[in-house]
Amino acid sequence: MIKFGLGLYLALLLNKRLPFKAFFRAVVLLPFIVPTALSALAFWWIYDSQFSIISWVLVKMGLINRYIDFLGDPWNARFATIAANIWRGVPFVAITLLAGLQTISPSYYEAASLDGASPWQQFRHVTLPMLTPIIAVVMTFSVLMTFTDFQLIYVLTRGGPLNATHLMATLSFQRAIPGGNLGEGAAIATAMVPFLLAAILISYYGLQRRAWQQGSADK
Numbered sequence: 362m363i364k365f366g367l368g369l370y371l372a373l374l375l376n377k378r379l380p381f382k383a384f385f386r387a388v389v390l391l392p393f394i395v396p397t398a399l400s401a402l403a404f405w406w407i408y409d410s411q412f413s414i415i416s417w418v419l420v421k422m423g424l425i426n427r428y429i430d431f432l433g434d435p436w437n438a439r440f441a442t443i444a445a446n447i448w449r450g451v452p453f454v455a456i457t458l459l460a461g462l463q464t465i466s467p468s469y470y471e472a473a474s475l476d477g478a479s480p481w482q483q484f485r486h487v488t489l490p491m492l493t494p495i496i497a498v499v500m501t502f503s504v505l506m507t508f509t510d511f512q513l514i515y516v517l518t519r520g521g522p523l524n525a526t527h528l529m530a531t532l533s534f535q536r537a538i539p540g541g542n543l544g545e546g547a548a549i550a551t552a553m554v555p556f557l558l559a560a561i562l563i564s565y566y567g568l569q570r571r572a573w574q575q576g577s578a579d580k
Contacts (some may be wrong), residue, residue, distance in 0.1 A: 368454025391451035401516035404445045435525035461495035501564035
């Protein structure tokens with residue numbers, strides 16, 4: 362939901378008439394197009410227990426008196442990996458929703474404005490309903506990419522500390538390949554199927570709604 366909220370905000374911002382709009386769109390895409398392994402290595406340095414730029418800034422500001430062990434503490438590691446995943450995922454959400462926003466005819470907003478609708482009412486009653494199918498697809502792909510974000514977790518934490526940051530994909534790999542238990546690894550991988558199927562069904566119903574809005578659904 363954090364990725365969706367930030368992505369939607371960026372999409373609405375980039376959909377406005379801004380100077381250097383193309384440049385800002387390219388900058389927003391950077392976290393997504395950088396290879397995952399390189400992003401994970403960058404975050405690994407940012408979170409380093411001895412050289413972390415975050416801890417250095419907080420110490421200089423007097424907010425903390427010692428460096429934070431981002432990747433050595435289970436809860437810190439969870440929040441650190443979530444932050445890295447959000448940083449990588451927001452550009453995809455923003456650009457996809459931006460593409461959806463640009464397909465909405467300005468006439469809808471003009472009609473709503475003539476009826477006295479406020480900007481919030483236009484967003485609630487025009488933008489969100491028209492974006493619903495795109496939102497369903499975006500959320501589906503976001504869930505799929507998070508479930509299968511093997512590279513980020515493996516490079517950044519390898520599932521540690523104390524298995525605190527494992528995804529089902531990384532846990533399956535750890536049990537099957539280094540652990541030598543292929544059966545357990547296969548079982549964990551298979552357990553992902555219901556979650557992924559649920560995400561796909563949400564996307565399917567979102568696309569069906571879009572077809573209905575366009576008048577092309579079967580009657």
